[in-house]
Amino acid sequence: MKRFNKLLAASLLALLLLVLGACGNNDEAAEPAENSDNQTEEATETKEKVETKDLILATTTSTQDTGLLDELIIPMFEEQNPSLNVKTIAVGTGQALEMGTKGEADVLLVHAPVSEEELVKSGDAVNRQLVMHNDFIIVGPKDDSAGVKGLPIIEAFDKIIAKHAVFVSRGDDSGTHKKELAIWKSMSVEPSNHSSYLQSGQGMGATLQIANEKNGYTLTDRGTWLAQEKNLTNLQIVVEGDEDLKNIYHVMQVNPEKHDKVNNEGAEKFVEFMINEETQKAIGEFGKDKYAQALFFPDAK
Missing domain, CATH: 3.40.190.10 (Periplasmic binding protein-like II)
Incomplete structure (x- = not known):
C-alpha cells in the first residue's frame, strides 16, 4: 500500500511538471503571436498614414458660395488623390489671377476670359482648359x-x-x-x-x-x-x-517654369480632374436636387 501511494505521488508530480511545462511553452508561443499582431497593426497604420502635400487653389467666390467646391469638387478630388490636400483661397477673379502672376497659388479656377488670356500670354499660366459655364x-x-x-x-x-x-x-x-x-x-x-x-x-x-x-x-x-x-x-x-x-469658367496651372515653388504635379492632376468625364457629369448634376436646375453646365470636350 505504501509502495502504491509512493507510485501515485510520483505519477501526480510528473503530471504536474508536464502540465507546467506545457503552459510555459504556450506562453512562449503566445508571445511571438502577440508581437506578430502588433507588427501587423503597425504596418496597417503606416499604410494609412499617407504623406500629404498642399495644393493651393485660387478661385472666385462664386464657386465657393454655390457649394460647388466644398460639397462636390474638393471631396471628389481628394478621395481620388489622397496625397493632396486642397487649400482653397476664394477671392475675386482679379485677385486670383494676381496670385498666379506672383506664384502664390498652384492652380486657378476663374471666370474672366480676357484677363485669363493675358495671364497665359505673359507666361504665368499654362494648360488653360474650358470647364463650365452658367x-x-x-x-x-x-x-x-x-x-x-x-x-x-x-x-x-x-x-x-x-x-x-x-x-x-x-x-x-x-x-x-x-x-x-x-x-x-x-x-x-x-x-x-x-x-x-x-x-x-x-x-x-x-x-x-x-x-x-x-x-x-x-x-x-x-x-x-x-x-x-x-x-x-x-x-x-x-x-x-x-x-x-454668358459666364465662362476656365481652369489653369501656374507655370512651374516661371514659378519654381508651385506644386506642378498636383496642379496638373487638378486640371485633368476638372475636365474628365466623371467630374463633368457631376458638375452638370450639381444643384438639381436642391434647386430643380443645374447651377453650372459642363463644357470640357
Whole structure:
C-alpha cells in the first residue's frame, strides 16, 4: 500500500511538471503571436498614414458660395488623390489671377476670359482648359422701382442709372465686376459718378445681401443667386437670357517654369480632374436636387 501511494505521488508530480511545462511553452508561443499582431497593426497604420502635400487653389467666390467646391469638387478630388490636400483661397477673379502672376497659388479656377488670356500670354499660366459655364443675371427689388424687368441688359443698366435706383457693385475686380464694368464701358457711362452706385468690395454672397437690404439692383451669377435666393426675400430676377451674359469658367496651372515653388504635379492632376468625364457629369448634376436646375453646365470636350 505504501509502495502504491509512493507510485501515485510520483505519477501526480510528473503530471504536474508536464502540465507546467506545457503552459510555459504556450506562453512562449503566445508571445511571438502577440508581437506578430502588433507588427501587423503597425504596418496597417503606416499604410494609412499617407504623406500629404498642399495644393493651393485660387478661385472666385462664386464657386465657393454655390457649394460647388466644398460639397462636390474638393471631396471628389481628394478621395481620388489622397496625397493632396486642397487649400482653397476664394477671392475675386482679379485677385486670383494676381496670385498666379506672383506664384502664390498652384492652380486657378476663374471666370474672366480676357484677363485669363493675358495671364497665359505673359507666361504665368499654362494648360488653360474650358470647364463650365452658367450665366449672369440682374436681380432687383420686388417692386422693380426702376422698371427694368424683361429689358435687354444695356437698356436695363441705362434705366437704373437714369432713375437713380440703387445699384450695388462688387467693386472687387472679380469676374463679375469685370463683366459689369465692361457693360458700363460699352455705354460710355462712368457709374461711380452717380450717388446711387454703391461698391461693396466683397464677394457675391455679401453683395447680394447688401442689395437685399437696400432694395437695390446688382449683377450676379445665376449659381450664387440660386444658392442664396431663400435668404434674399426682397429681390427677384429682373433681367436674364441676354446672349451677352454668358459666364465662362476656365481652369489653369501656374507655370512651374516661371514659378519654381508651385506644386506642378498636383496642379496638373487638378486640371485633368476638372475636365474628365466623371467630374463633368457631376458638375452638370450639381444643384438639381436642391434647386430643380443645374447651377453650372459642363463644357470640357
